[in-house]
Amino acid sequence: MALLGAALLGWGAPVGAAGLVVERLDLGEGPGEQVYKLQEQGDLRVFARSASNFQQVRLQLQRRIAGQWQPAQDLPAGDPRWQDGAWTARLPVNEGVRSNDFTLTPDGRYVLWWSGNADLDGGDLYLAERLGDAHGPALRLPAPVNGPAFEFTPSISADGEWMYFASTRGDAQGLSHVYRVSWPQVLAQLGAAASAHSQAALDQAVSALWHAIGHAPGQASDVQALRRLLHPDARVFGQSIKASSLQLWVASAEQFLAEMGRPSDKGLYECEVERQQRRFGGHAQVYSVVQTRRDPAQAGPSYTGVNSMHWQLGPQGWQLLSLHYALESPGLRLPSAAAVCLG
Incomplete structure (x- = not known):
């Protein structure tokens, strides 16, 4: 017909x-x-x-x-x-x-x-x-x-x-x-109304990640919250400068959770000051600039890092597939931003 x-x-x-x-x-x-x-x-x-x-x-x-x-x-x-x-x-x-x-x-x-x-x-x-x-x-x-x-x-x-x-x-x-x-x-x-509900959930998930990583002196990160946010097969990549060269390391979700589950005598207070997103359906790429302080009252951050993340929307809601972070390098500084935490 x-x-x-x-x-x-x-x-x-x-x-x-x-x-x-x-x-x-x-x-x-x-x-x-x-x-x-x-x-x-x-x-x-x-x-x-x-x-x-x-x-x-x-x-x-x-x-x-x-x-x-x-x-x-x-x-x-x-x-x-x-x-x-x-x-x-x-x-x-x-x-x-x-x-x-x-x-x-x-x-x-x-x-x-x-x-x-x-x-x-x-x-x-x-x-x-x-x-x-x-x-x-x-x-x-x-x-x-x-x-x-x-x-x-x-x-x-x-x-x-x-x-x-x-x-x-x-x-x-x-x-x-x-x-x-x-x-x-x-x-x-x-338009935006069709994805507004999941977009709000993504924003909440990103903010929840930084809240879960932070902790007071003598405590550890909120591993239970992190476990809910991380996909079981997630990978975390970190980079640092050693011996005048850029070094990259990788950890599985379980390795990352084990590391974050260890109490530290120093506090860790994460303040996300910038966020950019690109999204296609259930796939999202999020770029965050995060200031880290050992004391929430200190004026300036102890260090600032950039974070590139991939999130996937599945049966469990939004889950983090990968996180790649890097700290400011000598001679390579991030633009200064007001310490107004997002989320």
């Missing part, structure tokens, strides 16, 4: 800088039929087809051969019990509204769902950023994805290029059809 590239609704015109365009897919709907809950992976699609009010539901499969989508067929070995009945109305309830069709994006970074009123005559699509076992706040997807009709059953193609969803927009009988929109452009339209 061909894509109805020209089937744009009035409120499906480009919106804002992202230029979101919603397109309807032709899945061969006949009179009185509706389609929804489409999932796509490569050259295979699976979706549901039914009459109005979700009666006589049939699950169907569609294959793409030589670049062309073939007519849909009922799923083989389908159980007729799921084809003759009605679509269940028992849905999860959150704060007095119905919500359903929770689905993860292929990279696991977001959860998508629809939420609407109890009569199922209106619903919108929402997104929340996933961070380990927790989620950020719900974000309503922008127009023209959401509109005055009922939008539901969101999904993302396996290659991450398209977002599919069902909508009753433009249908006089209130029947749903399947639409698609560029998923990267949806995220671009949401």
Whole structure:
């Protein structure tokens, strides 16, 4: 079946800088039929087809051969019990509204769902950023994805290029059809809000690292906190000048934790005075300038170091993959910065 590239609704015109365009897919709907809950992976699609009010539901499969989508067929070995009945109305309830069709994006970074009123005559699509076992706040997807009709059953193609969803927009009988929109452009339209939750968590993790390393005289660093922040396979690199040459050493996560777990008669107070970040999805590079003092009341730092870190967002949240630090060298000084600690 061909894509109805020209089937744009009035409120499906480009919106804002992202230029979101919603397109309807032709899945061969006949009179009185509706389609929804489409999932796509490569050259295979699976979706549901039914009459109005979700009666006589049939699950169907569609294959793409030589670049062309073939007519849909009922799923083989389908159980007729799921084809003759009605679509269940028992849905999860959150704060007095119905919500359903929770689905993860292929990279696991977001959860998508629809939420609407109890009569199922209106619903919108929402997104929340996933961070380990927790989620950020719900974000309503922008127009023209959401509109005055009922939008539901969101999904993302396996290659991450398209977002599919069902909508009753433009249908006089209130029947749903399947639409698609560029998923990267949806995220671009949401802007910083789409990653604000994980960004705040990254900022907290970097600050927590320096807090955990610091300690009072006669104490050790907070090894338990450091263990949570370090990936088990993390590496720590340090450089120093010895015998008129630059020396580099490396420690595993366990070696670093063992070293930081030894009490020291001197205090260690870390003050991060500068931070720069570059991030791509769940990968982040952080550059920090840190002043170290033996006494928090002393005017100037005992020494200043630069730190280059790589962080990865995974099931445990943000974890440090590598840390490379270097101290100021004779004749090579860092620009002076006010001793205002970040975080």
